[in-house]
Amino acid sequence: MKLNSVVTKLGATILFLQLIILIPLGYIIVQIVSNYSYNEVESQLIDLSRKYAQSFTSVNDQxxxxxxxxxxxxxGMKAVLIDPDGRIISKAGLSELKEEGLSTPREQSLLKSGTPINTEYINNDTQYLKVAQPIMAGSTYTGSIYLLSSLDSTYQSVYNITKLVILASIGAVVLAIGFTFFMSIKLASPLLQMEKATKRIADKKDFSTRVTYKGNDEIGSLANAINNLSQTLETYQTNRNEFFANITHELKTPLTYIKGYTNALKKKLYQSEEEKETYLDIIEKETNQMNNLMDDLMDLSKIEEGKLNLHKEDIDITEVIDMVINKIMIKAKNKGITVSYEAPPEGVVLYADGQRMEQILTNLLENATRYTEKGNILVRVFKHSKQIKITVEDTGIGISEKDVPYLFERFYRVDKSRSRSHGGTGLGLSIVKKLVDIHDGAIEIQSKLGEGTTFILSFPMDQHK
Ligand SMILES: Nc1ncnc2c1ncn2[C@@H]1O[C@H](COP(=O)(O)OP(=O)(O)OP(=O)(O)O)[C@@H](O)[C@H]1O
Ligand SMILES: [Mg+2]
Structure with a gap:
């Protein structure tokens, strides 16, 4: 056990508290007991002496x-009968006592004047309580009676009590030490375990480390916090590893194409000018894909680090949507999909970053066009209970229920090859979700496999800050 450990400090505090309570308490107990027994002996002796003095008709009353x-x-009490001149007439139980000093002239004169004596007195190294009463015959002083009681037994019982108090105090101190030892095992061992665990997490980067202590006290919640921390770090580590694996893969695929077709061009492995053009188109497409991937990654990292500055202002969201629809219209037309748009003619004002809103809607509309083979896309804007709602509905391939929860994860694509053939990397929706979040909005998906998908965006109406 270390000297500066919490347990030693706790033990020292308990001991200190015990001592400051026990020492005065013991002293008070001993004082009370000794006063009580002394007073008992004294009052008994006074009572007796008074009774006996009254029972004498004269000093010679046999x-x-x-x-x-x-x-x-x-x-075992001692008694002495003294005549009016201070001489001893009779004595009882006095064999081991010296007679001198039993009765002093001063005491005699006090007794003569009717004043009883009550004093401590040492004879033959023993301490006595001496009580004397005058014996009166009517109003005449005829002598006195002395009673002596040894204080030995009183002191003995005080001594015994003191011994008991000291023993009890030692017992309490031993208990405190035992308690400290017990606490050291109970308290220090989980703390030491946690220290080891945090060192393992920090030094060895072993994020699978967990603390096993389970208790619903403060130490238990500290253990929980450490476990949560390592869990978070573990998830973070796994995500990071997956993220790098994904990026590497996403970069490798276009690079393989570019390398392959560049090589084919270099070695003139084409049969016609047309074929050469196709190769060049592929190279261009793959380069664009890499470029888009880089842009998306930059956006994501900016948002995640909180470094994306929004330029919020009042914008007419219906105009932004108009522009986005115009952008994707050609693609949709080429696929034979119609795009319809329902919006209030007076427009809808939203306090947001126009460029980012355009990015959100481009992503959603591009997805709708990309994943719809026939039918139509319907975009609607309306106000609903203090919210501005934008819905993008398509009659496309739809998304199965099991895939919906993962759609906003980075690089998640339901059908990888299909998405890739359209130039997708699976980052679009994760960016959309983050952009919606930083606009204090919400995004919801309703989809049925083979029937179509609806994305519903909601933004608070009066968001001026
Ligand atoms: N409207 C939709 N209908 C059907 N499936 C969709 C729709 N929108 C998204 N998905 C599915 O969700 C996946 C993730 O979409 P997301 O926009 O994040 O990635 P992506 O479109 O594949 O690539 P990009 O990064 O270019 O957007 C898509 O691969 C597709 O499988
Ligand atoms: Mg997309």
């Missing part, structure tokens, strides 16, 4: 003395 004598024999 009958009264007899009863005191019997009592001293039973209890």
């Amino acid at each position: 009958h009264a003395w007899d009863s005191i004598y019997t009592y001293t024999e039973v209890t």
Whole structure:
């Protein structure tokens, strides 16, 4: 256990708290007990002496003395009868006591004046409590009775209590040390495990590392946080690896074509001028494909890093759509697809980046044209409960339910070869989704395989910020 560990600190705090509570508490207990037993002995002795003094008719009352004598024999108490001149008349249980100093002249004069004596007194190295009462015959002072009780047993019980308190304190300290040790195992071991895990994650980049501690306390939530972190890093690592694999693949395919056809041209492996033109067209198409891929990747990385600056202003979204429809119209016409457009004649104002809106709609309309063989594409703009909705509906090949959740992932294509033959890389929808997000909008897909697809965009109406 390290000296500066949390557990040592906790143990030291517990010990310190125990000591500052136990020391005064023990002292108070000992004081209370010793005062109580001393007061008990004292009040008993005073009561007895008063009772006996009253039982004497005179200092020579043999009958009264007899009863005191019997009592001293039973209890071990000492009694002395003193005449008015201060001389000892009778004594009981005094064998081990020296007589000198038993009764002082000062005490005698006090007793004569009717004042009882109550004092501590040491005889033969033993401490006694000495109590004396005057014996009166009517109003005449005839002598006094002294009672002495050893304080040994009182001190003995105080000593015993003190011993008990000290023992209990040592017991508590031992318990505290035991508790600290127990806590060190309970507390420190998951913390050490977490330290090891985080080092493994940071130094060895082993993102599959997990902490096994399961508890619903603060340490448990720290363990959870570490596990979440490594999980996120693991996903990030997998995504990154997949991403690089995808890019490499996407670049390799057009490069293989370009290399192959350039070689064919160089070696004049064509039969006619027409064939040569076809080769050149392919090279151009593949170069464009690479160019588009680069543009898309640049856009994605800019959005993901939050570096894409939006130039938001009030735009008429119906005009933007008009322009995009015009752009794809030729492609659609060539495929025999009709494009219809429904929009409010007064236009719809949206606070957005016009260029990015155009990018979103171009992607959606290009997809609609690309993945529709016959029928029509319908674009609609309308306002609906404080939202501006844009829908792009086609009668194309549709998307199966199982593919829908992955459409916004980078490089995801339902039919790779089909998409590729159209020049697609599978980045379009992931860019669309991110652009919609940074405009505080939402995108939804409704599709039925073989029947068609509808993309629904929603943007908040009053988004001026
Ligand atoms: N309107 C649609 N109808 C049917 N399938 C669609 C439609 N739009 C998208 N898809 C499917 O979703 C996939 C992902 O679309 P996305 O736009 O991201 O990529 P892409 O069109 O293949 O390539 P590009 O990066 O050039 O856009 C497509 O490959 C296609 O399989
Ligand atoms: Mg696309």
